[in-house]
Amino acid sequence: MAILLLDDGTVESDLGEISRELSPLGIYLKHYDPGTSLLFPNLIEQDVLTDSEKRFIVELHNGVFEFLQQENGYVWCDLLNLHPGSFNLETLIAGYNRYHTHTAAEPLYILAGEMIFGFIRPDGSQVQLLVQPQDYIYIPAGVEHWCSPTASLHCKAVRYFSTADGWVPNYTGTHLRDSLNKPR
Numbered sequence: 001m002a003i004l005l006l007d008d009g010t011v012e013s014d015l016g017e018i019s020r021e022l023s024p025l026g027i028y029l030k031h032y033d034p035g036t037s038l039l040f041p042n043l044i045e046q047d048v049l050t051d052s053e054k055r056f057i058v059e060l061h062n063g064v065f066e067f068l069q070q071e072n073g074y075v076w077c078d079l080l081n082l083h084p085g086s087f088n089l090e091t092l093i094a095g096y097n098r099y100h101t102h103t104a105a106e107p108l109y110i111l112a113g114e115m116i117f118g119f120i121r122p123d124g125s126q127v128q129l130l131v132q133p134q135d136y137i138y139i140p141a142g143v144e145h146w147c148s149p150t151a152s153l154h155c156k157a158v159r160y161f162s163t164a165d166g167w168v169p170n171y172t173g174t175h176l177r178d179s180l181n182k183p184r
């Protein structure tokens, strides 16, 4: 289940409250229980996946969650598989964890592991959202965000794309505010 950290140190773990906090940005969050990870338990445990194993996972997942694609008009999707041995992990993280936008929406469904997203609320405050297995998050086009794996460096997520070229980052130059270290 998702957890939201506000910039005053408040932690919110109630999904309804989190949704209310993020709704001014058009961000949509939902938790689906049961998820689809139980359809491929051995592959979920595996760090390295072949392309055909990834396709197998995505196909089984979409057999259950086809409505997500249909409702939103996603044209293709893939499996993001981050683990400690991921190729170019540091470069990947460095690309994700700067504020950026996309011309298309960024929706993803977390199968395993977790991910942190950062957003800027209309009042200028910065928040961090932890997403966990069976969470589905939808970030609308144009909404500034950054993203990072957690210390476990594990995340398996289905990424949904509504344009052929996927999520091209437009870096905005906004600086991350580390709410835990900010002077009080």
Ligand SMILES: CSCCC(=O)C(=O)O
Residues within 6 Å of the ligand: 080, 096, 106, 108, 115, 145, 146, 147, 167, 169
């Ligand atoms: C690793 S999940 C999404 C990260 C991100 O914001 C992106 O790829 O654009």
Ligand SMILES: [Fe+2]
Residues within 6 Å of the ligand: 100, 101, 102, 106, 145, 147, 167, 169
């Ligand atoms: Fe992004």
Ligand code: NI
Residues within 6 Å of the ligand: 047, 083, 084, 154
């Ligand atoms: Ni591992």
